[in-house]
Amino acid sequence: MSHIEAPDPKPRHRPSRGPRTEMPARPAEERARDFDEVNLGYSEEQAIAEAERCLQCKNATCIEGCPVNIDIKSFIGHIINREYAEGVAVLKERNALPAVCGRVCPQEEQCEASCVLGKKGEPVAIGRLERWLGDFDLACDLEGRCKPEVGEDTGFKVAVVGSGPAGLACAGELRRFGHAVTVFESLHALGGVLTYGIPEFRLPKSIVQAEIEMLAIMGVEFVKDIVVGATYTVDELMTEQGYDAVFVGNGAGLPVFLGIPGENLNGVYSANEFLTRVNLMKGYEFPKADTPVWRGRKVAVIGGGNVAMDAARTAKRLGAEEVFLVYRRSEEEMPARREEVHHAREEGIEFKMLCSPSEVVGKDGWATGLVTTRMELGEPDDSGRRAPVCVMDSEFTIDCDTVIVAVGTRANPLLPKTTPDLELTSRGYIVANDHGATSKPGVFAGGDIVTGSATVILAMGAGKRSAQAIDRWLAGTSR
Amino acid sequence: MFPVVYKRQLSESVFEMGVEAPAIAHKAKAGQFLMLRVDENGERIPLTFSDWSAEEGWIRFIFMRVGKTTHKLSHLEVGDSLADVVGPLGVPTHVEDLGRVAVVGGGVGAAVAYPVARAMAAAGNEVTVILGARNEELLILEDEFKALSLKELIVCTDDGSAGRKDLVTAPLKELCAAGALDHAMAIGPVIMMKFCSATTKEYSVPTTVSLNPIMVDGTGMCGACRVSIDGETKFGCVDGPDFDGHAVDFEELMSRQRVYVDDERLADAEYSRECRCHT
Ligand SMILES: Cc1cc2nc3c(=O)[nH]c(=O)nc-3n(C[C@H](O)[C@H](O)[C@H](O)COP(=O)(O)OP(=O)(O)OC[C@H]3O[C@@H](n4cnc5c(N)ncnc54)[C@H](O)[C@@H]3O)c2cc1C
Ligand SMILES: Cc1cc2nc3c(=O)[nH]c(=O)nc-3n(C[C@H](O)[C@H](O)[C@H](O)COP(=O)(O)OP(=O)(O)OC[C@H]3O[C@@H](n4cnc5c(N)ncnc54)[C@H](O)[C@@H]3O)c2cc1C
Ligand code: SF4
Numbered sequence: 161m162s163h164i165e166a167p168d169p170k171p172r173h174r175p176s177r178g179p180r181t182e183m184p185a186r187p188a189e190e191r192a193r194d195f196d197e198v199n200l201g202y203s204e205e206q207a208i209a210e211a212e213r214c215l216q217c218k219n220a221t222c223i224e225g226c227p228v229n230i231d232i233k234s235f236i237g238h239i240i241n242r243e244y245a246e247g248v249a250v251l252k253e254r255n256a257l258p259a260v261c262g263r264v265c266p267q268e269e270q271c272e273a274s275c276v277l278g279k280k281g282e283p284v285a286i287g288r289l290e291r292w293l294g295d296f297d298l299a300c301d302l303e304g305r306c307k308p309e310v311g312e313d314t315g316f317k318v319a320v321v322g323s324g325p326a327g328l329a330c331a332g333e334l335r336r337f338g339h340a341v342t343v344f345e346s347l348h349a350l351g352g353v354l355t356y357g358i359p360e361f362r363l364p365k366s367i368v369q370a371e372i373e374m375l376a377i378m379g380v381e382f383v384k385d386i387v388v389g390a391t392y393t394v395d396e397l398m399t400e401q402g403y404d405a406v407f408v409g410n411g412a413g414l415p416v417f418l419g420i421p422g423e424n425l426n427g428v429y430s431a432n433e434f435l436t437r438v439n440l441m442k443g444y445e446f447p448k449a450d451t452p453v454w455r456g457r458k459v460a461v462i463g464g465g466n467v468a469m470d471a472a473r474t475a476k477r478l479g480a481e482e483v484f485l486v487y488r489r490s491e492e493e494m495p496a497r498r499e500e501v502h503h504a505r506e507e508g509i510e511f512k513m514l515c516s517p518s519e520v521v522g523k524d525g526w527a528t529g530l531v532t533t534r535m536e537l538g539e540p541d542d543s544g545r546r547a548p549v550c551v552m553d554s555e556f557t558i559d560c561d562t563v564i565v566a567v568g569t570r571a572n573p574l575l576p577k578t579t580p581d582l583e584l585t586s587r588g589y590i591v592a593n594d595h596g597a598t599s600k601p602g603v604f605a606g607g608d609i610v611t612g613s614a615t616v617i618l619a620m621g622a623g624k625r626s627a628q629a630i631d632r633w634l635a636g637t638s639r
Numbered sequence: 640m641f642p643v644v645y646k647r648q649l650s651e652s653v654f655e656m657g658v659e660a661p662a663i664a665h666k667a668k669a670g671q672f673l674m675l676r677v678d679e680n681g682e683r684i685p686l687t688f689s690d691w692s693a694e695e696g697w698i699r700f701i702f703m704r705v706g707k708t709t710h711k712l713s714h715l716e717v718g719d720s721l722a723d724v725v726g727p728l729g730v731p732t733h734v735e736d737l738g739r740v741a742v743v744g745g746g747v748g749a750a751v752a753y754p755v756a757r758a759m760a761a762a763g764n765e766v767t768v769i770l771g772a773r774n775e776e777l778l779i780l781e782d783e784f785k786a787l788s789l790k791e792l793i794v795c796t797d798d799g800s801a802g803r804k805d806l807v808t809a810p811l812k813e814l815c816a817a818g819a820l821d822h823a824m825a826i827g828p829v830i831m832m833k834f835c836s837a838t839t840k841e842y843s844v845p846t847t848v849s850l851n852p853i854m855v856d857g858t859g860m861c862g863a864c865r866v867s868i869d870g871e872t873k874f875g876c877v878d879g880p881d882f883d884g885h886a887v888d889f890e891e892l893m894s895r896q897r898v899y900v901d902d903e904r905l906a907d908a909e910y911s912r913e914c915r916c917h918t
């Protein structure tokens with residue numbers, strides 16, 4: 161054994177000391193009037209400049225920060241070396257939809273929060289680099305695109321319920337193992353929240369479609385307009401339809417309302433309804449598209465997450481003169497991605513922080529205002545956040561003709577109701593272990609339906625782990 | 640794509656259509672509905688099954704031409720296809736032997752009432768059907784109802800052009816007053832369901848109504864269809880469409896149905912101009 165190390169074939173990387181490379185975005189006045197994408201993405205030069213800031217750490221802590229442990233150091237290394245296709249391959253190893261995650265991951269809490277550069281200055285813009293590589297891949301013709309290898313046909317058939325990130329990731333991984341996969345989607349369009357929830361200006365639908373096409377090329381079969389639990393039950397899929405295993409990734413799409421008086425007045429929407437009318441049904445093209453959406457002049461959006469930001473910015477784009485964001489806590493506590501908060505502010509969304517809505521008032525059946533009470537921050541609660549408490553006699557009314565409730569979603573009971581042996585939590589979510597196994601043999605679950613509303617990358621991670629567990633489970637069964 | 644396999648015009652503005660959809664036909668039950676989209680830019684609209692055959696793999700629905708989507712739908716012929724059909728959705732009508740049951744069908748609601756009356760009769764109930772329409776022209780399915788084994792079929796028109804010149808609430812009240820009813824089902828325009836429920840409430844006759852709030856997905860995802868039942872918010876598509884008529888806030892439902900009236904009129908007017916078929 162020789163102790164002489166092989167010489168490094170690549171020139172030694174000398175990190176640049178430049179500032180974090182900003183990503184170009186369209187000016188606020190322009191973009192707030194249409195639905196085209198806000199961010200423009202890096203150019204090749206910008207991507208290289210940003211990649212060169214990376215220290216290529218021996219102990220790359222960033223990798224731990226990514227929920228699916230993408231080898232961040234390696235994909236950035238490939239950008240530094242101008243080996244883009246190789247970089248894409250590294251991403252795809254762990255993440256089926258890099259162009260999506262690069263755009264929507266809360267990087268400031270995940271990978272970028274764990275980058276050593278962030279300790280003293282600004283972390284490497286990992287998300288923007290991931291987005292750039294993802295877009296690089298999508299811009300190639302089919303031949304040039306990174307196409308995951310499909311395994312040899314195993315003869316097993318797996319049904320995937322739901323075409324959101326969890327279902328898509330699970331389906332892709334199952335094909336790599338060689339199982340036949342059918343994805344059943346209840347809506348008339350594929351993609352889950354990526355299609356009906358997150359707006360075009362943040363995540364162009366063409367990107368989601370291109371990724372789904374790649375899965376179709378890999379042999380995933382997609383069937384729309386099937387509500388599992390109504391058209392077929394899970395049991396029927398496994399008996400009459402001959403599927404050997406089922407993955408349930410139906411999300412947590414049931415909108416929650418506040419239960420305050422006046423919530424059923426006309427002009428009051430759940431964020432899900434509002435965003436569905438606009439994104440899925442193309443309400444902004446009414447009457448060319450047949451589905452109308454009520455275009456308010458003064459809109460109050462209740463909530464502080466990504467969903468609330470998306471609803472507020474969508475309302476603005478539909479022509480609202482004033483859009484208020486009403487949130488019970490303070491801005492630091494808002495769960496939305498920092499970038500969205502920043503963009504929303506730039507676009508003229510008015511933040512009404514520490515305000516708790518108590519009633520929607522109306523006239524002749526239509527909303528005319530939102531009564532709110534001012535709050536102040538008290539002691540930290542169980543979640544470590546300082547709980548807001550009411551300020552006495554501080555009630556005031558926000559004049560508005562539209563109220564959009566974006567305070568979260570719950571599990572939809574439609575599927576569990578017809579699958580009696582599926583164990584649920586007290587709040588109706590499916591109980592599944594780390595590998596997605598549920599109480600019902602052969603049935604796996606992952607994504608929002610297990611965790612409650614979370615993130616795209618967590619749903620994809622769960623879908624992928626479930627696929628691996630399904631593969632092991634199938635290996636132990638006899639045909 | 641879902642091919643149209645059957646079409647029949649029941650009156651000037653009411654049509655029955657059959658579509659090939661084996662998976663749905665296999666599961667459909669009385670009182671359930673489907674969501675359909677005519678084409679790529681189409682709206683999703685709910686329609687109740689009027690009939691189905693699991694063996695032959697088709698479903699049927701009866702619709703009234705009221706706006707752009709039903710207008711487009713009325714132009715489809717056998718051999719054309721619908722972009723999307725989803726179902727069966729909603730909780731099936733609770734069918735059991737309740738004794739003496741009145742099924743009231745008003746206007747196009749008769750289409751929804753038909754499978755309900757059929758199922759109720761099959762479950763051993765003594766069923767009286769009260770059919771209401773503005774005039775004879777708009778009266779639908781009379782022969783189909785006659786073919787069921789009913790105790791009685793009572794026809795009412797506003798102008799007396801067929802059957803009694805009365806509102807459906809008149810015979811309903813007589814049945815209640817005679818103590819001849821154990822249960823009532825009212826299916827039709829909201830205003831009719833409201834007055835039927837008020838009538839039966841006086842006599843404490845339990846009453847089921849089939850609500851038709853505006854819907855988007857029909858699967859519990861949007862909340863557009865919310866209705867107030869005894870002060871509690873329910874989703875029409877997954878908790879209903881059947882509810883206790885004595886607990887429904889009908890005023891709220893009527894108000895909520897009006898949200899898009901102006902938009903819809905605009906869309907239909909524009910469509911009519913383009914297709915130049917008729918007014
Ligand atoms: C407006 C909005 C903005 C968001 N922004 C971000 C963001 O910026 N970053 C981020 O990381 N996360 C974001 N999220 C959260 C993220 O989108 C979700 O956590 C993620 O999509 C969950 O994936 P999933 O596959 O579990 O479920 P979903 O994406 O909800 O997909 C479930 C799919 O299953 C279908 N389905 C449901 N029931 C059935 C049934 N019975 N039969 C057949 N099909 C069924 C649904 O129609 C849907 O297509 C956002 C969510 C929303 C609503
Ligand atoms: C569960 C359910 C079952 C239904 N079953 C049937 C059926 O079997 N046959 C049938 O003809 N109709 C039925 N409807 C009503 C049907 O869905 C509407 O007539 C249809 O959506 C109108 O679409 P449109 O585009 O043609 O008209 P639009 O342009 O949408 O509307 C035209 C007019 O109809 C009114 N309208 C719109 N939606 C509804 C609604 N949901 N209920 C009542 N009025 C409405 C509008 O306010 C407007 O005045 C049902 C509705 C529900 C919720
Ligand atoms: S998937 Fe998300 S968390 Fe992971 S590296 Fe990419 S942007 Fe960061």
Ligand code: SF4
Pocket residue numbers: 213214215216217220221222223232233236274275276277284286
């Ligand atoms: S921690 Fe930061 S600097 Fe180090 S390898 Fe990861 S991205 Fe590069």
Ligand code: FES
Pocket residue numbers: 853854855856857858859860861862863864865874875876877
């Ligand atoms: S129609 Fe969307 S929840 Fe009922």
